[in-house]
Amino acid sequence: MKRTLGAALGVLLAGSTVAPALAQEGELFLPLLTYRTGPFAGSGIPIADGMRDYLTMLNERDGGIGGAKIYIEECETGYNTQKGVECYDSLKGRDPLVVNPYSTGITLQLIPKASVDGIPVLSMAYGLSAAADGTVFPWVFNPPLSYWDGASAAIKYIGEQEGGLEGLKGKKIGYIFLDAGYGREPIPLLEDFAKEYGFTLTQYPVPFDTMQNQSSQWLNVRRDRPDYMIMWGWGAMNPTAVREAAKVRYPMEKFIGTWWSGGEDDARPAGGGAKGYKTMNFNGVGTDFPVIADITTHVYDKGLSKVSDKSRIGENLYNRGVMNSFLMAEAVRNAQAATGKTLVTPAEVRAGFEALDITAERLKEAGMEGFMKPLKLSCTDHAGQSDVYVQEWTGEAWQPASDWFSPMVEKVRPMLEKAAEEYVAANQPWPKREVPCAD
Amino acid sequence: MDILYRIVIDPFVQMVATPDFLIQVLWEGFVAGVLYALIALGFVLIFKASGVFNFAQGIMVVFAALSLVGFVEVGVPAPIAFVLCLGVMLVLAVGVERLVLRPLVNQPDIILFMATIGLTFFLIGLGELIFGGEPKTMVTEELFLPTGSSVWEPAGLGPDGAPGFILFQHLDVAAAAIALALVAALGFFFSKTRIGRALRAVADDHQAALSVGISLNQIWVIVWFAAGVVALFTGIMWGARSDVSFALEIIAFKALPVLILGGFTSIPGAIVGGLIIGIGEKLGEIYWGPLVGGGIESWLAYMIALVFLLFRPQGLFGERIIERI
Numbered sequence: 192m193k194r195t196l197g198a199a200l201g202v203l204l205a206g207s208t209v210a211p212a213l214a215q216e217g218e219l220f221l222p223l224l225t226y227r228t229g230p231f232a233g234s235g236i237p238i239a240d241g242m243r244d245y246l247t248m249l250n251e252r253d254g255g256i257g258g259a260k261i262y263i264e265e266c267e268t269g270y271n272t273q274k275g276v277e278c279y280d281s282l283k284g285r286d287p288l289v290v291n292p293y294s295t296g297i298t299l300q301l302i303p304k305a306s307v308d309g310i311p312v313l314s315m316a317y318g319l320s321a322a323a324d325g326t327v328f329p330w331v332f333n334p335p336l337s338y339w340d341g342a343s344a345a346i347k348y349i350g351e352q353e354g355g356l357e358g359l360k361g362k363k364i365g366y367i368f369l370d371a372g373y374g375r376e377p378i379p380l381l382e383d384f385a386k387e388y389g390f391t392l393t394q395y396p397v398p399f400d401t402m403q404n405q406s407s408q409w410l411n412v413r414r415d416r417p418d419y420m421i422m423w424g425w426g427a428m429n430p431t432a433v434r435e436a437a438k439v440r441y442p443m444e445k446f447i448g449t450w451w452s453g454g455e456d457d458a459r460p461a462g463g464g465a466k467g468y469k470t471m472n473f474n475g476v477g478t479d480f481p482v483i484a485d486i487t488t489h490v491y492d493k494g495l496s497k498v499s500d501k502s503r504i505g506e507n508l509y510n511r512g513v514m515n516s517f518l519m520a521e522a523v524r525n526a527q528a529a530t531g532k533t534l535v536t537p538a539e540v541r542a543g544f545e546a547l548d549i550t551a552e553r554l555k556e557a558g559m560e561g562f563m564k565p566l567k568l569s570c571t572d573h574a575g576q577s578d579v580y581v582q583e584w585t586g587e588a589w590q591p592a593s594d595w596f597s598p599m600v601e602k603v604r605p606m607l608e609k610a611a612e613e614y615v616a617a618n619q620p621w622p623k624r625e626v627p628c629a630d
Numbered sequence: 631m632d633i634l635y636r637i638v639i640d641p642f643v644q645m646v647a648t649p650d651f652l653i654q655v656l657w658e659g660f661v662a663g664v665l666y667a668l669i670a671l672g673f674v675l676i677f678k679a680s681g682v683f684n685f686a687q688g689i690m691v692v693f694a695a696l697s698l699v700g701f702v703e704v705g706v707p708a709p710i711a712f713v714l715c716l717g718v719m720l721v722l723a724v725g726v727e728r729l730v731l732r733p734l735v736n737q738p739d740i741i742l743f744m745a746t747i748g749l750t751f752f753l754i755g756l757g758e759l760i761f762g763g764e765p766k767t768m769v770t771e772e773l774f775l776p777t778g779s780s781v782w783e784p785a786g787l788g789p790d791g792a793p794g795f796i797l798f799q800h801l802d803v804a805a806a807a808i809a810l811a812l813v814a815a816l817g818f819f820f821s822k823t824r825i826g827r828a829l830r831a832v833a834d835d836h837q838a839a840l841s842v843g844i845s846l847n848q849i850w851v852i853v854w855f856a857a858g859v860v861a862l863f864t865g866i867m868w869g870a871r872s873d874v875s876f877a878l879e880i881i882a883f884k885a886l887p888v889l890i891l892g893g894f895t896s897i898p899g900a901i902v903g904g905l906i907i908g909i910g911e912k913l914g915e916i917y918w919g920p921l922v923g924g925g926i927e928s929w930l931a932y933m934i935a936l937v938f939l940l941f942r943p944q945g946l947f948g949e950r951i952i953e954r955i
Contacts, residue, residue, distance in 0.1 A: 233875050400884065406658045406662065
């Protein structure tokens with residue numbers, strides 16, 4: 192009996208160690224760094240599903256991109272920086288056309304590596320804000336806007352509620368954030384803006400191990416009584432913060448999260464208490480887009496999706512994953528168009544990102560009209576500093592609560608360029624851009 | 631001089647100026663402390679019986695809470711799902727005893743500790759396989775746990791003599807009451823019943839306990855089941871405050887300073903340690919945290935524990951072990 196069991200276990204183990212199929216000749220290798228496990232899986236799963244399903248849809252509907260199939264491979268990071276770097280190291284020898292770290296911590300580690308290895312890094316609206324400066328960071332892209340753009344948009348929105356930016360004078364704005372590279376990233380801009388516009392910035396860091404126990408932070412909020420709260424939360428921090436805000440009776444209409452704090456699972460657990468909670472956003476929510484219909488037809492209905500339930504297709508973070516893969520696919524298309532080749536190299540895809548010019552017509556053609564704003568990147572501008580809108584939780588779903596509006600581009604861009612210079616000075620020797628920008 | 635004032639005088643001035651807020655802070659610290667004690671209790675029970683630090687306690691909390699929500703999701707009424715979860719924890723306890731502990735009898739403690747690390751990864755994998763990684767909402771109302779809140783406005787306790795404002799979440803009140811009742815029940819069970827005495831005998835000396843006819847295997851099943859029950863309650867209470875996901879595992883880290891402070895073998899130590907850590911870290915974060923930019927409560931808990939250890943190295947209620955050469 193024991194022998195039989197041992198043999199069965201051996202067969203199982205042998206089966207589980209069979210290496211996954213690698214990208215074949217003639218395929219475009221687009222790996223995805225994802226996290227479907229661990230404390231941040233709640234945020235990571237819908238994004239991973241959206242990214243994967245869009246690429247799968249291209250394979251099923253169009254036969255890939257430009258006639259070449261896409262080879263999709265996920266590497267599980269658990270939102271752990273060390274594991275993320277290990278994923279990158281295991282992938283870099285296989286010529287990935289682009290790497291998506293999906294963590295600011297991992298992005299910060301990969302920026303110097305990828306710049307030497309010649310692999311484009313797409314950190315879509317996360318990572319190092321200064322990477323928007325393409326003259327310094329030719330291999331890194333953070334469209335449609337950086338965290339600093341986002342923080343400026345939050346301040347602009349709050350200013351509008353107060354009758355203009357001059358209305359911020361004397362106000363108190365609280366900033367609650369995950370005490371990690373991600374949450375700390377916008378602080379320099381917020382501190383600068385506090386001086387410039389005369390508001391007081393009070394900070395409430397949430398360490399990793401107190402994500403689900405934020406009563407101290409929210410007691411401090413209750414004592415300090417900030418006029419507005421901005422949140423840079425992720426994973427389990429988001430629903431806990433929304434619950435705690437409701438608990439201390441903080442007015443929800445004055446609580447604004449970043450775009451990463453706007454998942455359905457972030458607001459839903461607080462029930463009616465979350466009504467009025469707002470977050471910024473830069474992608475459409477819901478299923479009312481032809482691209483989502485195509486995904487449903489060509490991926491979900493064929494049993495090729497990993498989503499746990501059909502109702503999750505169209506959720507905010509799922510759609511953001513779709514947008515992420517759309518940007519990758521467009522960069523590959525640009526590379527194919529520029530070179531005339533079907534199978535392109537990472538360096539050519541890098542140039543493809545710089546050539547991104549997603550117009551309203553192109554969005555319509557891609558079934559994404561109204562899904563995102565037109566986006567144009569360039570050699571110097573790797574972020575696009577695109578528009579955002581504010582959405583509000585109705586108690587059951589997200590609803591737009593503002594028109595699209597631009598971040599404070601003219602203020603933020605010089606700050607980004609200065610930060611890029613400082614980064615280079617602190618990280619010498621920094622590889623120079625091989626082909627200087629003409630624009 | 632200013633910094634000295636801000637450290638030594640100002641926090642107490644604030645406490646006196648807004649007593650209602652101080653009461654709120656103490657209440658929140660008390661609730662957190664009781665919940666920390668609940669987590670620490672899971673560790674203490676197993677450590678007492680087997681000398682093993684159960685690394686898997688955190689994931690047991692996740693597994694128990696996910697099982698409960700999982701049963702409800704497939705249509706089982708919540709009270710029945712709760713009973714079924716107790717069954718799951720019993721099956722887990724028997725499985726651990728049969729497959730992990732029994733083959734490792736007489737092995738050094740570190741081997742058993744490593745086995746619990748292995749158990750952690752097994753339960754993570756099994757949990758993700760069965761329930762997926764997506765967060766779920768705790769079935770608070772289905773379990774008849776109260777929601778909503780009550781406000782107490784004591785006269786003259788607010789700033790400048792205004793009426794005070796103290797908020798009590800009904801769920802927090804229930805959590806504190808249930809946790810205290812559970813702790814009392816377990817304390818009674820392990821100190822006054824025959825099984826409890828057997829447990830203490832096993833904790834003192836395995837071989838001596840075996841020689842008087844106590845079944846080591848049975849005791850292990852009982853303590854792992856008790857730790858599983860504690861994990862289920864912990865998962866319900868913490869899950870209701872946030873969501874039910876694998877992030878709940880992190881909560882287990884909060885038990886470490888409590889254990890250092892209270893001692894690894896003392897049930898009263900877990901309770902008193904939990905309360906000291908819970909209230910101490912809240913007072914520290916609220917009144918002294920802003921001096922250094924906040925976010926101090928993670929390490930402050932360990933600082934509090936270490937200060938106590940300077941005076942009582944065995945922990946508040948730990949057994950003093952003197953080994954002479």
